[in-house]
Amino acid sequence: MTKIFGLAMGVVCLAVTLSAQATTSAQLVVRGTITPAACNLSLVGSGIIDYGTIRAGELSQTAFNPREERTTSLAVNCGTTPAKFGLTFTDLQSGSKVPGVLGAGFSEAQNFGLGAVGTRRTGGYSVTLKDLRSSGVTLYPIMRTSTGAWQGSDGKVAQSPRQYSWRNTATITPASISQLTGVIAVKAVINKSRDLDLSRDISLDGRATLVLSYI
Known part of the structure; x- marks a missing residue:
C-alpha cells in the first residue's frame, strides 16, 4: 500500500509542476503592411508616335534621313502622397540599331532602333x-x-541602366512629388535608302518600355 501511495503522489506533483511552467510565458505578435505610394504612369494615345506614310523618293541614298520631331504627353499621378520616383527606358529593338544615325550630340546609348x-x-x-x-x-x-x-x-534619354528623375531645387537630388506632367519628344532618323529594301513596304517599328520605380 505504501508503494502504491508513493507512486500516486509522485504523479500528482509532476502534473502540478508542468501546469505552472505552461502559463508563465505567452507570445505577442504585431502585424501590418507598409506599402509605397501608388503611382500611375500613363502616356497620351498609348504612347504611339505615328510618322504616317513616307515616300521612298523623299529619302537620300547617301545620307541619313532625319524626320520632324513628334511628341506624346507623359503623366504620373501618386494621389495625395508625395514620392521620389524615376524612369528607365529599355529599347526592345536594340538589335536593329544603326550606329551613328542620330548624328552629332547623341551617344549610342541614346540611339533606339527602328526595327529591320x-x-x-x-x-x-x-x-x-x-x-x-x-x-x-x-x-x-x-x-x-x-x-x-x-x-x-x-533631358536626352539613354537606355537602361540609366535612370531619370527630376529636381525642383539647385540640389541635384530627386524631388518628392505627387504629380508629374511632361512631354516625351521623339525624333526618328531613317537609314540611307541604298541600305533599305525599297521593293516592299517598310514599317518603322521602334518599341521601348518605360518602367517607373521608387527611389
Missing part, C-alpha cells in the same frame, strides 16, 4: 524629356547609372 527587314536596319530615334512640371512648378531632369550618384541632364 531581314538584315537591313531601318534607322533609329532619340527620346528627350521636356517641359517637366509638378503642380505648375518647373522640374529639371537628372540622371544616374544604376545606383550611382545623380547628375544633371539635358
